Amino acid sequence: MVPPFRCSPGRTRRRRAHQAIKAEHTTLCPNCGAAKRSHTACSSCGYVRPGLQIKTGKGPSA
Numbered sequence: 001m002v003p004p005f006r007c008s009p010g011r012t013r014r015r016r017a018h019q020a021i022k023a024e025h026t027t028l029c030p031n032c033g034a035a036k037r038s039h040t041a042c043s044s045c046g047y048v049r050p051g052l053q054i055k056t057g058k059g060p061s062a
Helices: 009-015
Strands: 026-028 035-037 047-049
Touching: none
Parallel strands: none
Antiparallel strands: 026 035
C-alpha cells in the first residue's frame, strides 16, 4: 500500500524529537577518583563495589 498523503517535515521532526543523543551521566570512582558510568566497573582500576574489583586488561600481559 501507498500512504495517501506525504508526511510534512514538521510532523517528521516531531516524531524524531526523542531520538537525540543524550550525554552520559558519570560519577567519580570512590577508589581512584576517575570518572566512570554508574553501575559499571571503573575502566582504570576495575572497582565495582566494596569487596568486588575486576581485573582490567590494559594491554597484552606477557
